[in-house]
Amino acid sequence: MRFSFRLILSLAFGITVVTFLFARAQVRAEKRDLRNDLEKRAEVLAESMEETAEPLLARGLRWELQRVVDRFGNRERLAGIAVYDRAGRLMITTPRLDALVGAASGLVSQALAQGSGRGDFVKSGGNDLHIYVMPLRADSGAVVGALALFHDADYIEAASAGIWKEALAHVLIQMVLIVLVTLLIVRWSVRGPIAKMAQWMKAQRAGGAAPQPDIPEDLFKPLAHEVTNLASSLQAARDSAETEARLRDLGEAMWTPERLHVHVQGLLQGNGLYVVSNREPYIHRRRGNATEVMVPASGLVTAMEPILVACAGTWIANGSGDADRENVDAHDRLRVPPDQPQYALRRVWLSREEEAGYYLGFSNEGLWPLCHIAHTRPLFRAEDWQRYREVNEKFARAVVEEMAGAEEPLLLIQDYHFALLPRLVKKARPDARVSIFWHIPWPNPQVFGICPWQSEVLNGLLGADLVGFHIQAHCNHFLETVDAALESHVDWEHFAVDRRGHRTLVRPFPISVAAENREQPAARSVYVERAKLFKRLDVEGAYLGVGVDRLDYTKGIVERFRGIERFLELHPRYQGQFTFVQIAAPSRSEIPRYARFVQEVTEESERINGRFQKGKWKPIVLLRRHHSHAEIAEYYRAADLCLVTSLHDGMNLVAKEFVASRDDEQGALILSQFTGAAHELPDALVVNPYDTEQVAQAIRLALEMDPEDGRARMRRMRVRVQEHNVYHWAASLIGALAEIRVDHPIKPQAEVLPIRTLRAAAGQTSLRT
Ligand code: ADQ
Numbered sequence: 001m002r003f004s005f006r007l008i009l010s011l012a013f014g015i016t017v018v019t020f021l022f023a024r025a026q027v028r029a030e031k032r033d034l035r036n037d038l039e040k041r042a043e044v045l046a047e048s049m050e051e052t053a054e055p056l057l058a059r060g061l062r063w064e065l066q067r068v069v070d071r072f073g074n075r076e077r078l079a080g081i082a083v084y085d086r087a088g089r090l091m092i093t094t095p096r097l098d099a100l101v102g103a104a105s106g107l108v109s110q111a112l113a114q115g116s117g118r119g120d121f122v123k124s125g126g127n128d129l130h131i132y133v134m135p136l137r138a139d140s141g142a143v144v145g146a147l148a149l150f151h152d153a154d155y156i157e158a159a160s161a162g163i164w165k166e167a168l169a170h171v172l173i174q175m176v177l178i179v180l181v182t183l184l185i186v187r188w189s190v191r192g193p194i195a196k197m198a199q200w201m202k203a204q205r206a207g208g209a210a211p212q213p214d215i216p217e218d219l220f221k222p223l224a225h226e227v228t229n230l231a232s233s234l235q236a237a238r239d240s241a242e243t244e245a246r247l248r249d250l251g252e253a254m255w256t257p258e259r260l261h262v263h264v265q266g267l268l269q270g271n272g273l274y275v276v277s278n279r280e281p282y283i284h285r286r287r288g289n290a291t292e293v294m295v296p297a298s299g300l301v302t303a304m305e306p307i308l309v310a311c312a313g314t315w316i317a318n319g320s321g322d323a324d325r326e327n328v329d330a331h332d333r334l335r336v337p338p339d340q341p342q343y344a345l346r347r348v349w350l351s352r353e354e355e356a357g358y359y360l361g362f363s364n365e366g367l368w369p370l371c372h373i374a375h376t377r378p379l380f381r382a383e384d385w386q387r388y389r390e391v392n393e394k395f396a397r398a399v400v401e402e403m404a405g406a407e408e409p410l411l412l413i414q415d416y417h418f419a420l421l422p423r424l425v426k427k428a429r430p431d432a433r434v435s436i437f438w439h440i441p442w443p444n445p446q447v448f449g450i451c452p453w454q455s456e457v458l459n460g461l462l463g464a465d466l467v468g469f470h471i472q473a474h475c476n477h478f479l480e481t482v483d484a485a486l487e488s489h490v491d492w493e494h495f496a497v498d499r500r501g502h503r504t505l506v507r508p509f510p511i512s513v514a515a516e517n518r519e520q521p522a523a524r525s526v527y528v529e530r531a532k533l534f535k536r537l538d539v540e541g542a543y544l545g546v547g548v549d550r551l552d553y554t555k556g557i558v559e560r561f562r563g564i565e566r567f568l569e570l571h572p573r574y575q576g577q578f579t580f581v582q583i584a585a586p587s588r589s590e591i592p593r594y595a596r597f598v599q600e601v602t603e604e605s606e607r608i609n610g611r612f613q614k615g616k617w618k619p620i621v622l623l624r625r626h627h628s629h630a631e632i633a634e635y636y637r638a639a640d641l642c643l644v645t646s647l648h649d650g651m652n653l654v655a656k657e658f659v660a661s662r663d664d665e666q667g668a669l670i671l672s673q674f675t676g677a678a679h680e681l682p683d684a685l686v687v688n689p690y691d692t693e694q695v696a697q698a699i700r701l702a703l704e705m706d707p708e709d710g711r712a713r714m715r716r717m718r719v720r721v722q723e724h725n726v727y728h729w730a731a732s733l734i735g736a737l738a739e740i741r742v743d744h745p746i747k748p749q750a751e752v753l754p755i756r757t758l759r760a761a762a763g764q765t766s767l768r769t
Helices: 003-058 062-072 098-114 154-205 217-249 257-268 299-310 352-371 382-403 421-428 454-461 472-485 526-537 557-570 592-612 629-638 653-661 692-704 707-723 726-739 752-762
Strands: 078-085 090-093 118-124 127-137 143-152 273-277 283-287 290-294 314-318 333-336 343-348 410-414 433-437 466-469 489-491 496-499 502-508 543-550 578-585 620-623 641-644 668-672 685-687
Touching (some): 003 062, 003 154, 098 143, 154 217, 217 257, 257 726, 273 299, 299 726, 343 382, 352 382, 410 726, 421 433, 421 454, 454 472, 472 489, 472 502, 543 653, 557 578, 557 692, 578 592, 592 620, 629 653, 641 653, 641 692, 653 707, 668 707
Parallel strands (some): 273 314, 314 343, 410 433, 433 466, 466 502, 543 578, 578 620, 641 668
Antiparallel strands (some): 118 127, 333 343, 489 496
């Protein structure tokens, strides 16, 4: 049965039932009222005749009585009047009543016997009648006869029939309206939008770029939402297939999350995969009475998630959200992503003291400045080192616990927070393939040598089978440091360290961004987008520069501002024209050096603005807050140039994000020579950030570059970033790790083993259980 027919039928049935019930109630009420009315009328008429008829009857004046009866007998709806004597015999009637009087005999007897009026509705000869009988009395009060009034009651039934007819007519009119309205609603609100949506889906399927149709939000919202998701998944799959086909045609292959997924499944062959990082991929936070899940802006989550999804792995990280504890099971685990759980997140809890010593202290006041030669003196405190060791041991326990039951698991440890973890885990699980990726630079042996615990740090790292850095120079520095500090054999031919029968490979894996590859650049105008941003910032300007950084002294933000100041001094025609927007996320603000740095950056921007600012134009806009990826992308896409002037940086993802976002092949990248990214992007305008004149010159060059030259540079940089995206990074890292032959594969041991073994591995440290 067709949808509209079913809808009409259901509505018609409902309305008919309701109308019928209402009509029936109305008929009943009408009948009751009409009957009451007739009864009353009969009583009133009988009473008004009573006075005249009684003396005539008592005196036997039959002729006069007949005249009275005839006079009253022509009232409306009155069928006739009859008078009876005391014995109930008919004495007088109005004409043509003979056929009906018989119907009154019972009532006459009752009225005479009881001496009171009696009335009833009766059927006689197919007609409805109302008969009312009233006893007539002599002056003495004795009953001398009876008066009977016969009313025609047919009109009551006729009125009921009229009501039924009216109800039927209503039902018919409503039916017609229902059919019309239903057909219109179905056509406009259901069939029309569905047809539009089907058309749209068809266009999507055929690969067209049809805009989403205008459909009623309230009714079709969930459907439209799902279809939009489906369409974007389809588009993404098509894009990636197209890209892949195109690049295969060029003899290369683009890495996508799907390809990484398949690749990693093939490599792992069912072995468990584990990732350890300080920062967790999903943070539960309290917001009033509700809990929100936040995904930190991090390239690491983008890169690691497809791998963990591919092999249903486990991510072990510090539970840092204020609602994290309420969202784990008894083993401190939960399944993520929350919308579509596919892998496990194991949270490790740290006390305030542990966080202060391990994270803020040894990691960020010790190792961070030590590895970034940025002229901030590292601070090494024995108590921070102690906390750092304890936290590494705590994580090792969690990792070993999670690995229980897994054969030859693979472990990807992330960053300088876990230098001791590789050895701790390897000691407990020699069958595990252990890697650590060091996201920050590694300095030369002389610089690293000032760390009081350099041997312990190196010994911890060499527990890994694979140590990864962004670039070869960092690998070389690491090998030189090992050579200088430890009893070991550095194999320069294979970039490996052999120590106490264990081999550690040291390899570069330049990290990157996801880098979508769109053939067709999005239709948009840089000028319009730039004007929109200037308006939002309430600044009048023509040229836009952008910088995006955590507020960290290694990022060269102050040096960058000085370069801008010099540029405006040297080229005054850009005053009133060039504005630089610095997007700056607060970072590690509990550390005094960072708090001072925020002040320095703010003061420097105010000083330069104070010097040049004119009307609604200013040279520097400092936006000191965390921005979403989408907000940052708006600036990347509208800027004439992006300034990356780190004093030292492992890679620097901002440079690659800027390049990846410029599908219009416009915009210039000014890039510090001290970033890992500079090794991959020679088409950037590479500068020494300490050289203020050079930075100023690069800004002018970026703004005045021949457009064709600019496009060619951007095109080459984009090819590099797309081909070496973050999925390529993850695939290379895990591929290299999976290839390693484990020294002494043994069956995984029972859970009791780790604690004992870890204690031995930790040496002088006692493990807290
Ligand atoms: P970071 O020192 O954090 O990373 P970087 O590589 O530039 O530096 O990555 C910063 C990320 O944070 C970028 O994705 C950027 O978009 C984002 N970001 C910066 N400012 C922001 C803001 N105001 N709001 C929101 N997001 C902001 C470390 C090393 C690097 C190395 C990476 C990856 O120091 O050298 O490239 O790890 O290995």
